[in-house]
Amino acid sequence: MPSKKALVRRPSPRLDQGLVSHIGREPIDAALALRQWEGYVEALRAHGWQTVEVAPADECPDGVFVEDTMVVFRNVALISRPGAQSRRPETQAAERTAVGLGLSINHVREPGTLDGGDVLKVGDTLYVGRGGRTNAAGVRQLRAVFAPLGARVVAVPVSRVLHLKSAVTALPDGTVIGHPPLVDDTSVFPHFLPVPEEAGAHVVLLGGDRLLMSASAPKTADLLAALGYTPVPVDLTEFEKREGCVTCLSVRVRELYE
Numbered sequence: 282m283p284s285k286k287a288l289v290r291r292p293s294p295r296l297d298q299g300l301v302s303h304i305g306r307e308p309i310d311a312a313l314a315l316r317q318w319e320g321y322v323e324a325l326r327a328h329g330w331q332t333v334e335v336a337p338a339d340e341c342p343d344g345v346f347v348e349d350t351m352v353v354f355r356n357v358a359l360i361s362r363p364g365a366q367s368r369r370p371e372t373q374a375a376e377r378t379a380v381g382l383g384l385s386i387n388h389v390r391e392p393g394t395l396d397g398g399d400v401l402k403v404g405d406t407l408y409v410g411r412g413g414r415t416n417a418a419g420v421r422q423l424r425a426v427f428a429p430l431g432a433r434v435v436a437v438p439v440s441r442v443l444h445l446k447s448a449v450t451a452l453p454d455g456t457v458i459g460h461p462p463l464v465d466d467t468s469v470f471p472h473f474l475p476v477p478e479e480a481g482a483h484v485v486l487l488g489g490d491r492l493l494m495s496a497s498a499p500k501t502a503d504l505l506a507a508l509g510y511t512p513v514p515v516d517l518t519e520f521e522k523r524e525g526c527v528t529c530l531s532v533r534v535r536e537l538y539e
């Protein structure tokens with residue numbers, strides 16, 4: 282049954298100590314981060330999403346990036362085993378919330394590593410980024426869990442950014458969008474549209490023609506508006522300083538059998 286639930290997790294006061302891999306470390310304004318997170322949650326709610334808070338993990342600087350804790354396909358959640366050791370404690374409370382929603386649970390197991398941010402769903406295709414956080418065993422386990430449910434799992438290389446979804450996301454019609462200098466190989470996607478800004482590569486489909494995206498990508502917002510979409514911009518500067526983006530602050534659950 283279609284559902285519009287979104288898991289979110291409020292930022293840790295220690296967000297400043299969050300990981301950075303591909304960019305320099307700039308200081309975080311924790312109060313501003315909290316306001317930006319509240320604005321993000323409000324934008325989801327304003328577009329009909331019921332937000333469900335995962336218990337805070339204040340001891341985990343990167344806990345707000347809750348997308349990385351699982352991959353949801355149909356009514357199954359594959360609980361991740363994050364590629365960064367410091368992020369592994371984040372999954373426990375996220376799993377409890379997934380159970381509470383009625384999702385069936387599977388786990389990525391050692392030696393597999395996989396971050397939810399490396400998995401992009403386009404219809405029944407799951408693109409998975411093989412890169413800094415997701416290894417070959419993680420890809421194999423993703424395939425083993427979701428192929429029997431009808432998913433086509435396509436592994437793609439990711440070396441220029443943190444996660445696959447730092448490089449590309451997809452529009453409602455399945456067109457994959459990305460900022461070409463940051464995409465390893467645009468030819469793996471059947472329909473690819475280049476966008477002019479790094480932050481423009483990230484959209485969350487709110488429903489209908491509405492696209493939640495970062496206010497840091499005004500040229501891409503204009504491009505997408507010219508294609509008939511309605512951009513819904515949110516300020517995310519404090520999360521972008523820790524390599525987060527609009528997708529990573531929630532896990533959207535669209536099919537629940539209640």
Ligand SMILES: NC(=O)NCCC[C@H](N)C(=O)O
Nearest residue numbers: 299300346398523524525529
């Ligand atoms: N899915 C995502 O885009 N997650 C962003 C995670 C950022 C965090 N600082 C990390 O390096 O793990």
